[in-house]
Amino acid sequence: MTAPTSPLGVAGVLDTCRAEGRAALIGYLPVGYPTVEGSIAAMVAMVEAGVDIVEVGVPYSDPLMDGPVIQHAAATALAGGTRVADTFAATKAVRAAGVPPLVMSYWNLVLRSGVDAYAARLAAAGGAGLITPDLIPDEADDWIAASERHGLDRVFLVAPSSTDERLTRVTSACRGFVYAASTMGVTGARDTVGGGAEHLVRRTRAVTDLPVCVGLGVSTRAQAAQVAGFADGVIVGSALVRCLIQARELDEGLEALRLLTAELAAGVREGRR
Amino acid sequence: MTQPSTAPGEETPAATTGRFGPFGGRYVPEALIPALEELDEARQKAMVDPDFLAELDRLHRTYTGRPSIITEVPRFAAHAGGARVILKREDLNHTGSHKINNVLAQALLTVRMGKRRVIAETGAGQHGVATATAAALMGLECTIYMGKVDTERQALNVARMKMLGAQVVPVEHGSATLKDAINEALRDWVTNVETTHYLLGTVTGPHPFPEMVRDFHRIIGVEARAQVLDLTGRLPDAVIACVGGGSNAMGIFHRFVPDAGVRLIGIEAGGEGIPSGRHAARFATASPGVLHGAMSYLMQDEDGQTVESHSISAGLDYPSVGPEHAWLRDTGRAEYRYATDEQVMEAFALLCRTEGIIPALESAHALAGALEVGRELGPDALLLVNLSGRGDKDMHTAARYFGLLDEDES
Ligand SMILES: Cc1ncc(COP(=O)(O)O)c(C=O)c1O
Numbered sequence: 140m141t142a143p144t145s146p147l148g149v150a151g152v153l154d155t156c157r158a159e160g161r162a163a164l165i166g167y168l169p170v171g172y173p174t175v176e177g178s179i180a181a182m183v184a185m186v187e188a189g190v191d192i193v194e195v196g197v198p199y200s201d202p203l204m205d206g207p208v209i210q211h212a213a214a215t216a217l218a219g220g221t222r223v224a225d226t227f228a229a230t231k232a233v234r235a236a237g238v239p240p241l242v243m244s245y246w247n248l249v250l251r252s253g254v255d256a257y258a259a260r261l262a263a264a265g266g267a268g269l270i271t272p273d274l275i276p277d278e279a280d281d282w283i284a285a286s287e288r289h290g291l292d293r294v295f296l297v298a299p300s301s302t303d304e305r306l307t308r309v310t311s312a313c314r315g316f317v318y319a320a321s322t323m324g325v326t327g328a329r330d331t332v333g334g335g336a337e338h339l340v341r342r343t344r345a346v347t348d349l350p351v352c353v354g355l356g357v358s359t360r361a362q363a364a365q366v367a368g369f370a371d372g373v374i375v376g377s378a379l380v381r382c383l384i385q386a387r388e389l390d391e392g393l394e395a396l397r398l399l400t401a402e403l404a405a406g407v408r409e410g411r412r
Numbered sequence: 413m414t415q416p417s418t419a420p421g422e423e424t425p426a427a428t429t430g431r432f433g434p435f436g437g438r439y440v441p442e443a444l445i446p447a448l449e450e451l452d453e454a455r456q457k458a459m460v461d462p463d464f465l466a467e468l469d470r471l472h473r474t475y476t477g478r479p480s481i482i483t484e485v486p487r488f489a490a491h492a493g494g495a496r497v498i499l500k501r502e503d504l505n506h507t508g509s510h511k512i513n514n515v516l517a518q519a520l521l522t523v524r525m526g527k528r529r530v531i532a533e534t535g536a537g538q539h540g541v542a543t544a545t546a547a548a549l550m551g552l553e554c555t556i557y558m559g560k561v562d563t564e565r566q567a568l569n570v571a572r573m574k575m576l577g578a579q580v581v582p583v584e585h586g587s588a589t590l591k592d593a594i595n596e597a598l599r600d601w602v603t604n605v606e607t608t609h610y611l612l613g614t615v616t617g618p619h620p621f622p623e624m625v626r627d628f629h630r631i632i633g634v635e636a637r638a639q640v641l642d643l644t645g646r647l648p649d650a651v652i653a654c655v656g657g658g659s660n661a662m663g664i665f666h667r668f669v670p671d672a673g674v675r676l677i678g679i680e681a682g683g684e685g686i687p688s689g690r691h692a693a694r695f696a697t698a699s700p701g702v703l704h705g706a707m708s709y710l711m712q713d714e715d716g717q718t719v720e721s722h723s724i725s726a727g728l729d730y731p732s733v734g735p736e737h738a739w740l741r742d743t744g745r746a747e748y749r750y751a752t753d754e755q756v757m758e759a760f761a762l763l764c765r766t767e768g769i770i771p772a773l774e775s776a777h778a779l780a781g782a783l784e785v786g787r788e789l790g791p792d793a794l795l796l797v798n799l800s801g802r803g804d805k806d807m808h809t810a811a812r813y814f815g816l817l818d819e820d821e822s
Pocket residue numbers: 509510535536537538539613614615654655656657658659660661726727728772774775800801802
């Protein structure tokens with residue numbers, strides 16, 4: 140089942156990138172770090188510096204797919220009073236800045252709002268859809284129905300451990316793109332992007348025509364270029380969040396963020412395809 | 413090898429797809445699905461494999477010390493409205509709690525799956541000690557994740573795990589208790605799943621864990637039912653157990669589920685009382701939600717963020733509960749109450765003084781429940797209580813609570 144593309148979704152952006160002969164750059168930042176306003180400013184700064192899609196992270200109390208950097212940012216955001224509702228302010232701002240915002244949320248936060256109510260609210264706030272790190276298609280009947288109703292993308296993950304049978308099952312439930320985890324493990328910058336990533340992308344392409352974007356562990360221009368050589372999109376998270384964590388004040392963080400984003404944007408244009 | 417004989421009603425029930433009504437499921441990263449499927453297949457094969465069952469039975473007889481005995485406790489029962497009270501003595505198992513039942517079985521599965529490393533979470537430390545024990549016995553590498561708060565209040569068990577050769581990793585983020593230890597164990601698992609088995613210690617988590625762990629503890633109720641019938645000629649009026657994740661309770665309840673006249677009563681941690689917000693009485697306050705791979709009752713705020721639980725006993729200090737308990741509760745087959753820290757410490761001291769048995773603080777919740785239920789039902793009642801563990805690990809907490817330490821020690 141490949142659903143028709145949605146006007147809110149990311150398909151248009153990915154098509155444009157493909158037409159330009161390059162991979163898309165997808166940048167992740169969590170809402171509420173260092174503050175809600177600061178995080179929105181940071182997302183807009185990433186857009187200005189060249190990301191094609193913003194992955195809007197929702198801080199969660201038990202982020203079991205995240206490494207220390209994003210855990211720290213999420214815990215700080217929650218301690219500062221960040222609410223799920225703040226997500227929608229972020230998606231509006233990112234959409235207004237000109238790129239699609241794709242929300243990354245652990246499932247209980249969606250469930251708690253009511254899946255359909257959440258989807259309606261996300262669509263109304265310009266959201267492109269959801270990346271669901273702890274929801275597999277097998278458990279996603281409600282979300283699949285709600286995303287159809289509201290025209291939202293559904294990005295499920297595949298991993299190096301996925302069997303061919305799982306790849307088929309997962310990709311057939313996706314809309315927008317397929318998120319390929321580069322290695323087994325949690326988010327966080329790594330020195331090398333696992334060689335398994337390219338193999339996984341190849342196996343994924345064998346079962347779907349959807350774009351395949353690669354995340355986990357990408358932090359540098361060279362890595363972005365390497366991944367852009369075989370994937371339709373390069374997803375960067377912890378390295379961008381670290382720009383904000385290491386800064387003494389927000390402006391310094393935004394400056395570091397712009398620089399890194401520009402480097403990564405150059406990287407995705409260097410990948411030979 | 414011969415298969416241990418099973419009487420009618422005592423065979424392990426057929427495997428399911430992992431839903432108990434709306435509860436359960438597999439809310440985990442895709443990366444773990446192949447490992448969960450491999451585990452599900454391995455345990456289903458094992459449960460009908462005479463060699464596996466014989467090996468587990470041999471270990472239980474010659475290592476765990478099964479069957480565990482039952483003990484009638486009349487001097488304690490005098491405070492429980494005069495009801496007859498019988499304890500199922502899981503505290504006498506090797507390593508000191510029921511946890512070993514599940515651990516030995518999963519460790520055998522680990523070897524069968526060709527994995528060389530086990531990881532586990534632990535709250536009270538009993539599951540960690542049991543896992544470290546099995547790892548030593550079977551030559552497996554072992555890492556235990558434990559909340560920092562718990563490493564301090566259960567220091568004896570940390571020392572035991574280290575002596576047994578396990579690496580103990582204190583987890584400092586979040587509430588630094590059981591829930592955070594599970595997060596960290598899951599992060600390890602998703603990274604090392606090819607070589608590592610996550611030896612989960614209770615009836616929570618993604619399918620097949622809730623069902624599999626229940627089946628490995630079901631022996632508690634199978635034995636106890638026969639033992640009580642043998643001693644008294646009848647079934648108990650109520651079976652009472654403490655409920656953290658819910659493994660000892662599912663273990664003793666499950667064989668009694670078809671016995672409609674037997675009340676199944678789970679006791680949660682009431683902590684400092686419901687109004688204080690500092691408790692782990694999920695069924696008294698919580699609503700359905702997803703944590704650690706399963707849909708169940710969950711202590712959560714308006715947004716769905718997990719709310720931190722509190723209990724004087726580390727083993728019950730968890731904001732969710734096994735999905736099968738949620739289903740037993742919603743269908744009315746089991747009932748759930750809570751005991752506050754104060755009631756628990758009173759029951760703890762009472763069993764020590766009247767019967768010469770020092771229970772684990774977790775198990776003392778079941779004892780507090782028995783005092784209450786006995787008073788309600790009166791002298792004709794027959795209560796079966798799961799004494800899930802012994803209290804050595806809790807002596808520091810108890811000594812402090814009862815002021816038994818010198819000033820400078822407390
Ligand atoms: C002695 C004892 N009883 C009970 C528990 C609670 O676990 P469960 O509810 O899974 O039996 C623990 C957990 O650490 C324990 O050590």
